[in-house]
Amino acid sequence: xSLTTKxxxxxxxVLAAILMVIRVDWWWWGHKIYPLVFGWxxxxxxxxxxxxxxxxxxxxxxVYKVWPRENETx
Amino acid sequence: xxxxxxxxGIIAAYTLLVLFIGLYSYRYSKPTMEDxxxxxxxxxxxxxxxxxxxxxxxxxxxxxxxxxxxHVGWIVWAYFxxxxxxxxxxxxxxxxxxxxxxxxxxxxxxxxxxxxxxxDSRFLSYLASAFLIFYTLPYVMxxxxxxxxxxxxxxxxxxxxxxxxxxxxxxxxxxxAFGGMRGTAWTNTLQTFVFLIGGIVMFFLVAxxxxxxxxxxxxxxxxxxxxxxxxxxxxxxxxxxxxxxxLAVPMxxxxxxxxxxxxxxxxxxxxILIYPxxxxxxxxxxxxxxxxxxxxxxxxxxxxxxxxLPMLIAKYTPVWATGLLGAAIFAALMSSLDAQLLTMGTMLxxxxxxxxxxxxxxxxxxISFSRxxxxxxxxxxxxxxxxxxxxxxxxxxWSFGGYACMIIPVLACLYWKRxxxxxxxxxxxxxxxxxxxxxxxxxxxxxxxxxxxxVPALIVGTLVLLIVTYLTPAPEENxxxxxxxx
Numbered sequence: 001x002s003l004t005t006k007x008x009x010x011x012x013x014v015l016a017a018i019l020m021v022i023r024v025d026w027w028w029w030g031h032k033i034y035p036l037v038f039g040w041x042x043x044x045x046x047x048x049x050x051x052x053x054x055x056x057x058x059x060x061x062x063v064y065k066v067w068p069r070e071n072e073t074x
Numbered sequence: 075x076x077x078x079x080x081x082x083g084i085i086a087a088y089t090l091l092v093l094f095i096g097l098y099s100y101r102y103s104k105p106t107m108e109d110x111x112x113x114x115x116x117x118x119x120x121x122x123x124x125x126x127x128x129x130x131x132x133x134x135x136x137x138x139x140x141x142x143x144x145h146v147g148w149i150v151w152a153y154f155x156x157x158x159x160x161x162x163x164x165x166x167x168x169x170x171x172x173x174x175x176x177x178x179x180x181x182x183x184x185x186x187x188x189x190x191x192x193x194d195s196r197f198l199s200y201l202a203s204a205f206l207i208f209y210t211l212p213y214v215m216x217x218x219x220x221x222x223x224x225x226x227x228x229x230x231x232x233x234x235x236x237x238x239x240x241x242x243x244x245x246x247x248x249x250x251a252f253g254g255m256r257g258t259a260w261t262n263t264l265q266t267f268v269f270l271i272g273g274i275v276m277f278f279l280v281a282x283x284x285x286x287x288x289x290x291x292x293x294x295x296x297x298x299x300x301x302x303x304x305x306x307x308x309x310x311x312x313x314x315x316x317x318x319x320x321l322a323v324p325m326x327x328x329x330x331x332x333x334x335x336x337x338x339x340x341x342x343x344x345x346i347l348i349y350p351x352x353x354x355x356x357x358x359x360x361x362x363x364x365x366x367x368x369x370x371x372x373x374x375x376x377x378x379x380x381x382x383l384p385m386l387i388a389k390y391t392p393v394w395a396t397g398l399l400g401a402a403i404f405a406a407l408m409s410s411l412d413a414q415l416l417t418m419g420t421m422l423x424x425x426x427x428x429x430x431x432x433x434x435x436x437x438x439x440x441i442s443f444s445r446x447x448x449x450x451x452x453x454x455x456x457x458x459x460x461x462x463x464x465x466x467x468x469x470x471x472w473s474f475g476g477y478a479c480m481i482i483p484v485l486a487c488l489y490w491k492r493x494x495x496x497x498x499x500x501x502x503x504x505x506x507x508x509x510x511x512x513x514x515x516x517x518x519x520x521x522x523x524x525x526x527x528x529v530p531a532l533i534v535g536t537l538v539l540l541i542v543t544y545l546t547p548a549p550e551e552n553x554x555x556x557x558x559x560x
Contacts, residue, residue: 016164020320023156024313030305034295039288042302048152055160056350062167063343 008066012058019058023051077393078229084397085228085404088268089245092408095264096249096257103256110254110441111183111420116337119344121259125332126166126345127352128262128269128409130323132213133220135356136269136406141380143364147294147301149312151354151361157316159353162323163346165481169324170333170342172488175560177334184417185330185484186425192487192557193495193549196429201502202480203425206327209473210414210421214451216470217411218243218459224407227384228400239459242404246412247452250419251445255335258412265405270355272402276387276395277359280366283390290366301365314525321532322477325484327421328413415455419447472510475528479505482535486543491554497543505535 003011025047033042041049103109117125143150173188182188185206190199218239225238233241249257284290294301323329336342360383367382370389374382387399423444482501486493511517512527521530 012164016161020157020161020316021313023152023316024309026309029309030303032299033302035288035291035302040291044304045148045152048156051152051156052159052350052354055156055164059160059163059167059346059350062164063347067167067171067339067343 005066005068008061012062012066015058016055019051019054023048077396078232080393081228081397081400082233084394085225085400088401088404089241092261092264092405093245093249096253096261096412099249099253099257099260103254105438105441107437107440107444108181109256110444111416111424112331112335113255113259115178115335117259117335117341118337119341121263122332122336122341123345123348123352124263124266125259125335125413126329127349128266128405129328129332129413130162130326130410131266131269131356131406132217132410133224133403133407135360136273136383136403137220137224137380139357139360140364140367140383141377143361144367144374144379144382146307147298147304147365148361149304149307150364151357153307153312153315154319155350155354155357158319158323159357160350161316161320163349165320165324166333166342166346166349169330169481169484169488170346171339173330174334174336174339174342176488176557179560183331183334183424184421185325185327185480186421189483189487189498190429192553193498194553195495195499198483198495198499198502199425199429201499202483203421205476205502205506206325206480207418207421209469209476210327210418211455212469212473214411214414214418214455215458217246217407217414218455219462220407221404221411222459224400224403227381228396236460239456242408242411243452243456243459246408246415247449250412250416250452251448254444255331255416258416259332259335261412262409265409266352268405269402269409270352272398272405273356273359276383276391276399276402277363279391279395280363280386283386284366284369287362290369293369294365298368301368308524310524311526314529317532318474318478318526318528321481322474322528325477325480328410328417331417331420332413415448415451418451419444422447422451468513472513472527475509475526475531476506478528479509479531479535482532482539486539490543491558492548493539493543494546494549496546497539497541500542501535501539504538505531508534 025044028044033044035042037046104114108114139150176182176191177188180191182191184203186199186203189202190196221242222235222239225233225241226235249261253260281287281290300306324333333342336345363386364379364382367386371382371385384396384399387396423440428440480502482505483498486498508517509527509531512519512522512530
């Protein structure tokens with residue numbers, strides 16, 4: 001089953017909304033944390049990097065799979 | 075004295091190069107308004123990306139960013155990058171892929187142009203422009219103020235504030251007036267490379283001087299654990315700012331206009347794809363430099379931390395690096411200032427003068443008038459930068475929420491056929507009222523639930539749009555047909 005552009009857009013925006021909520025990692029917020037990876041990056045830092053990465057993947061999905069082909073013509 | 079001469083030499087060489095590029099672009103100009111204000115919509119990917127990204131990143135990133143990270147830690151990069159870094163590019167798609175073909179077909183330039191074309195309401199168009207100009211003008215002033223302060227700081231007062239502000243105003247004004255959109259975009263391309271590469275070089279120099287990434291962060295964990303735990307950073311602010319800044323950026327008039335200047339949607343596609351990476355690079359750098367700065371200069375209070383980056387560079391790096399830092403700061407500063415200045419001119423002439431004018435005038439006259447407006451605006455900004463009115467800081471505090479609320483009528487305009495001008499007008503008025511009334515105390519702060527006033531303003535604006543639209547007649551069929559005919 002192939003999704004329509006509208007359906008894909010809805011999925012992207014729902015995932016974007018979820019990402020905007022879970023980017024606030026309240027379960028770690030304000031807790032003492034220590035750099036673990038390379039003596040530099042901590043778990044919350046890596047979590048935030050993953051959120052950014054997920055957001056970037058959404059952008060890539062839009063670019064390659066959602067952006068309507070008809071707009072490609074001038 | 076030798077040190078100042080070297081720093082000034084690097085900054086002067088950089089400034090002259092920017093000026094040369096801006097003025098050189100004049101050779102490629104055509105005598106049309108479309109070319110002066112939109113560069114004939116012919117930008118390819120690299121120029122388009124730099125025009126949008128360079129415009130978006132102001133000196134605030136290189137000065138205010140490290141300053142904030144000094145007080146609250148690494149979370150500063152996540153504050154921006156895990157929301158704005160990807161959500162704004164996503165919204166560039168939402169707005170840009172719909173607006174680009176419509177704007178190209180009808181020759182539209184500004185947000186108000188788009189709203190007018192959709193609903194044929196001059197009042198709505200004026201209202202939207204008035205708010206956008208209200209929020210953008212203070213930014214032009216802060217750009218000039220930033221230029222004056224940077225010159226003063228980097229030369230240890232050798233160049234006084236007013237002279238620095240005048241130099242920045244003069245240089246930017248000159249290439250914007252002559253080069254128009256092409257001039258600003260070409261210079262933004264150089265400027266974006268300078269502040270990105272300059273930022274990366276500074277990152278490694280400072281990290282090296284403080285003993286490396288690992289040692290510096292371990293010392294922070296031992297001496298200043300609050301910078302890692304984020305306990306001094308309100309969670310609700312983190313949440314709400316992410317929403318507000320992400321929705322605001324596509325509605326920055328200077329960013330919106332640039333979304334329409336690609337020669338093909340393909341160029342915008344590539345731009346939004348690379349945007350999150352560039353956003354990550356610049357904010358990652360400034361956040362860690364600011365946080366590590368605590369080790370070298372502990373105890374800076376309030377806005378004193380805004381100088382942390384120049385202080386670190388001056389202490390730990392050779393003098394050429396200070397010159398490079400100066401060039402990077404000026405690159406970030408001028409790439410926003412030029413775009414804001416040009417866009418202010420575009421909005422004034424396109425949304426107000428041309429809209430109200432009854433008889434036709436040769437296009438060359440309009441271009442000359444556009445140039446005149448840019449010069450006048452630049453020197454108004456310079457004058458204000460000398461006076462430094464306190465009100466501009468207040469307006470800037472409101473501005474992100476104000477821009478964000480403008481996305482409601484714009485999305486309705488592009489996506490909702492039933493939406494009408496009454497809903498759009500009432501939505502703008504209601505959301506802007508809530509946004510301004512909360513900080514002024516006319517509405518209780520509690521309705522924000524600890525978040526930025528922009529959040530309740532967005533909710534009210536959306537509800538008002540829905541309610542008023544359904545209570546009033548649908549737009550005329552021929553207006554919709556014309557607008558959505560692509």
